[in-house]
Amino acid sequence: MKFFGRVAARSAAARSGGSARLHVGCGSEAIAGWVNIDSRPLPGVDRVLDVTSGLPFENVAAIYAEHFLEHLAFDDGLAFLAECRRALREDGVLRLSTPNLDWVYLTHYQIGKWSEDDESLRDCFQLNRAFHGWGHRFLYNAPSLAAVLRASGFANVRFQRYGESDVAELRGLERHETWEDTPELPHVIIAEATGRAESRPLPAKFLDPFREATAIR
Ligand SMILES: C[S@@+](CC[C@H](N)C(=O)[O-])C[C@H]1O[C@@H](n2cnc3c(N)ncnc32)[C@H](O)[C@@H]1O
Numbered sequence: 001m002k003f004f005g006r007v008a009a010r011s012a013a014a015r016s017g018g019s020a021r022l023h024v025g026c027g028s029e030a031i032a033g034w035v036n037i038d039s040r041p042l043p044g045v046d047r048v049l050d051v052t053s054g055l056p057f058e059n060v061a062a063i064y065a066e067h068f069l070e071h072l073a074f075d076d077g078l079a080f081l082a083e084c085r086r087a088l089r090e091d092g093v094l095r096l097s098t099p100n101l102d103w104v105y106l107t108h109y110q111i112g113k114w115s116e117d118d119e120s121l122r123d124c125f126q127l128n129r130a131f132h133g134w135g136h137r138f139l140y141n142a143p144s145l146a147a148v149l150r151a152s153g154f155a156n157v158r159f160q161r162y163g164e165s166d167v168a169e170l171r172g173l174e175r176h177e178t179w180e181d182t183p184e185l186p187h188v189i190i191a192e193a194t195g196r197a198e199s200r201p202l203p204a205k206f207l208d209p210f211r212e213a214t215a216i217r
Helices: 012-016 074-087 101-108 119-137 144-151 204-215
Strands: 021-024 035-036 059-067 088-099 156-161 188-194
Touching: 059 074, 074 088, 074 144, 074 188, 074 204, 088 101, 088 144, 101 119, 144 156, 144 188
Parallel strands: 021 035, 021 059, 059 088
Antiparallel strands: 088 188, 156 188
16 A cells, blocks of 8 residues: 655645545546546546545545546555545545446356356356456445445445436536446445544454455465
8 A cells, every 4th residue: 555645745736626626537538627637648637647646636625536446456445535535625525436346246147047158157257357357456335335435534425326416516427338227236336425534444354354365466
């Protein structure tokens, strides 16, 4: 996990926040009126930054990241969320959209329903693709996403539907197409996190063995 406490890295850019809205990991989907951030200098990117080294902003009004968090290793994700909390102003809001592990599990690996060997082979590859493809590092279900947000110092977590929000500027932001979604089983989890609270760490009995095992290469 990289260290986020390097105040020097923030410098003058740190004070460019104010009412800024950050769109992190924007890829090629820049949003007008937002500061579009990506580690790659793609068209529409306003700031080329590796956000695992920190977010050089303060007092921002909103942070949005679609299909981004799952691209960070677990501890980098945790540190990124804590950095979002730090960079947001007190009434700021973080909105995340990330693949839904429940949906992946239930739609990609239909054990017991295989009528031919070919189907078990298909599911083996598609489940592994979901975990390892496209640069994915960690997939969340709704409770684990809420838990990492609370561990990162957010007080409130609210799940939203695709494109919907109580906050006007967060409506209609999602770009990824909905795919085999039902209201009970959406393929993405969309969470909005607000407020500030003391960190509620995740249970060590789950984290420690995970960290130990994933450290082995
Ligand atoms: C799957 S793409 C999503 C792009 C866009 N948000 C979308 O929904 O189509 C993930 C993006 O995150 C960017 N990214 C990955 N790690 C990053 C990092 N550490 N800092 C900044 N951007 C990063 C990648 O370059 C990529 O454009």
